[in-house]
Amino acid sequence: MRQLFFIFICTLVLGSCGGNSKQREEIDARWKALRLHQETELKRAQEELAQTDSLLQLVQHNYDSLQAKVEKDKAALRATPEELTMLTKTRIKRDSLRTQCETLGAKIRYIHKKQEDQP
Numbered sequence: 001m002r003q004l005f006f007i008f009i010c011t012l013v014l015g016s017c018g019g020n021s022k023q024r025e026e027i028d029a030r031w032k033a034l035r036l037h038q039e040t041e042l043k044r045a046q047e048e049l050a051q052t053d054s055l056l057q058l059v060q061h062n063y064d065s066l067q068a069k070v071e072k073d074k075a076a077l078r079a080t081p082e083e084l085t086m087l088t089k090t091r092i093k094r095d096s097l098r099t100q101c102e103t104l105g106a107k108i109r110y111i112h113k114k115q116e117d118q119p
Helices: 002-075 081-117
Strands: none
Touching: 002 081
């Protein structure tokens, strides 16, 4: 009876050892996939940030030019409703692009932080 119990325990121990190796391989594969996903998302976010920042600079330049023109026309009392509407729409676009840049920057910082925390 003791021998049968000993054989049973040995079988359980040896069986669980093989499972741990397979589990470890699965865990390592998941970590590798996570790192790959993070790298992909990081590159995509960095590229999108570069494009968004370029567009933001262009819109900011247009807004500054338009604002100077509208202020000049306001002072001369000849500002048109179309000019004012265009200024407002340009400001909305600028603010939207700023928000996108801030969000992408936060995403990039978050990915970098998560990458530092990984084993």
